[in-house]
Amino acid sequence: MPDFDVFDMPTFEQALTTNLELLKTLDLTYIPIEGDERLLLLEAFNYREVDKYHKFVAQLKSLLLLYAKSDALDIVAVDYGVSRLSGESDEAFRQRVADSVFWPFNGGLY
Known part of the structure; x- marks a missing residue:
């Protein structure tokens, strides 16, 4: 980072x-x-x-997507309209939140 x-x-x-x-x-x-x-x-x-x-x-x-971890990442993701999937790691979740900017209608899922 x-x-x-x-x-x-x-x-x-x-x-x-x-x-x-x-x-x-x-x-x-x-x-x-x-x-x-x-x-x-x-x-x-x-x-x-x-x-x-x-x-x-x-x-x-901890309020920035790039640096947020754990619960802080969940809070940041709310601003993007994305919630963590069960068992999802921070890195995978962060990537999915970032992807939601480009794929806004499906929460970052392709």
Whole structure:
């Protein structure tokens, strides 16, 4: 599957650098030192920010036909008017849902 890179999310280090610069504008005397309480707090916030981004992207991917799996694929297929056949694998179902775009009157069945 192709890589899913919709948002330009900075890495942890880039986000930390940006937030350190913001903190320095609020406190002109601040000099980050390893183990500093403010630096540790910023690192924790940046970790949460990056983690939330990755969770958001995972949720977003689960809504797309190409990336959806299991129950999420069943939910996506509803938009195409197709339901899973008994015992049908995700790959076969995904292909049938994609085919339903070209064969709209029979649920992807030829």
